[in-house]
Amino acid sequence: MDLPHHVYQAAPKQRGRAGPPTVLFEDTSSGAPAMRTPGYNMAGPANEMQGDPAGNNLFTDPMANAAMMYGSSLANTGKDMVNKEFSRFVSVNKLKYFFAVDTRYVLKKLMILLFPYTHQDWxxxxxxxxxxxxxxxxNAPDLYIPTMAFITYILLTGMALGIQQRFSPEVLGLCASTALVWIIIEVLVMLLSLYLLTVHSDLSTFDLIAYSGYKYVGMIFTVLCGLLFGSDGYYVALAWSSCALMFFIVRSLKMKILPSISHDTMGTGPSNKPQFRLYITVATAVFQPIIIYWLTSHLVR
Structure with missing residues (x-):
C-alpha cells in the first residue's frame, strides 16, 4: 500500500532530528577504547592535574629543594676530589701545553717528520x-700529533685486516694494546736509563711520550704504501720513514740531552758520561725502525 504524500515527506525530517542509535554492546575486539558518551569530560584528567597541587609541590616542597641542593653540592665535591687526585699525578697545565697546536703547526710538523733533511733550525x-x-x-714537542696518529693507526689496522678477511674485534684490540704497551716500555726504559746514568736534561715524561709517539706517522705512511703498492711499496716506505724518523730523533734529542756534555766534562762526573748520553740518543733512534716493522709487517701481505 502506498503511503500518502505528506507522510512520505515528514519521515526524513524526523530521522534528521533523531540522535545517534543506542549501542547495546561495546565492540572490544580491536582493543580500541570504549565509545565515550557525549557528556564525558575529555579534559578531566588534565583539569585534575592542574587543580591538584601535588605536582607543583614537587618543586615547591622545601624537602625536595634541600635534596636537590645536597645532590648538586655532593656532585661538585666529587668533581673537585677527582680533579685534585688527577692533578697529583698529571699536571693539567703541562698537559694543555702539549696540546696547544694549530693547523699551521700540524702541517709543518708532519712535513718535518716525513722530510726532516730540509729542516735547518732544530x-x-x-x-x-x-x-x-x-x-x-x-720544534717544540706536542701530544696532539701522536694521539691522532695512534687513533688513525688503529683505524687503518682495522681496514687492512678487513681487506685481508682477518678482521675481528679481538685482533684489533690486541693490535691496539700491543702498540700502547710498546710506547710504555720505551718511555720507561728511557726514564730508567736517564736515572741510572744521572743525566740531567730538559726531557720530561710528556716529552718522551711525544717523541716516542711520532713513529705512528711513519707507520701510517708505511701501511698505506703497502696497501696501495704491495710488499715492494711497503719496504720502500719502511726504509724512508725509518731513516727520516731516526734523523728526526737524533736532531731533536741532541738539543735536550747532549748540550750538557760540556758541563760533565768540566765537572767532577765520570768522563764516560758524554759517551753514554750519545749512546742513549743513538739507541733511541735505532730502536724506532724495529718497532715500526714489528707493528706493521703483519698488516701487509
Missing part, C-alpha cells in the same frame, strides 16, 4: 726560561 725557543708552545715553535 733549537727549541724559550721565553723567560719557559719554552714556547707548539703553535709558536715548530
Amino acid at each position: 733549537e727549541v725557543r724559550y721565553h723567560r726560561d719557559t719554552p714556547l708552545t707548539p703553535r709558536q715553535d715548530v
Whole structure:
C-alpha cells in the first residue's frame, strides 16, 4: 500500500532530528577504547592535574629543594676530589701545553717528520726560561700529533685486516694494546736509563711520550704504501720513514740531552758520561725502525 504524500515527506525530517542509535554492546575486539558518551569530560584528567597541587609541590616542597641542593653540592665535591687526585699525578697545565697546536703547526710538523733533511733550525725557543708552545715553535714537542696518529693507526689496522678477511674485534684490540704497551716500555726504559746514568736534561715524561709517539706517522705512511703498492711499496716506505724518523730523533734529542756534555766534562762526573748520553740518543733512534716493522709487517701481505 502506498503511503500518502505528506507522510512520505515528514519521515526524513524526523530521522534528521533523531540522535545517534543506542549501542547495546561495546565492540572490544580491536582493543580500541570504549565509545565515550557525549557528556564525558575529555579534559578531566588534565583539569585534575592542574587543580591538584601535588605536582607543583614537587618543586615547591622545601624537602625536595634541600635534596636537590645536597645532590648538586655532593656532585661538585666529587668533581673537585677527582680533579685534585688527577692533578697529583698529571699536571693539567703541562698537559694543555702539549696540546696547544694549530693547523699551521700540524702541517709543518708532519712535513718535518716525513722530510726532516730540509729542516735547518732544530733549537727549541724559550721565553723567560719557559719554552714556547707548539703553535709558536715548530720544534717544540706536542701530544696532539701522536694521539691522532695512534687513533688513525688503529683505524687503518682495522681496514687492512678487513681487506685481508682477518678482521675481528679481538685482533684489533690486541693490535691496539700491543702498540700502547710498546710506547710504555720505551718511555720507561728511557726514564730508567736517564736515572741510572744521572743525566740531567730538559726531557720530561710528556716529552718522551711525544717523541716516542711520532713513529705512528711513519707507520701510517708505511701501511698505506703497502696497501696501495704491495710488499715492494711497503719496504720502500719502511726504509724512508725509518731513516727520516731516526734523523728526526737524533736532531731533536741532541738539543735536550747532549748540550750538557760540556758541563760533565768540566765537572767532577765520570768522563764516560758524554759517551753514554750519545749512546742513549743513538739507541733511541735505532730502536724506532724495529718497532715500526714489528707493528706493521703483519698488516701487509
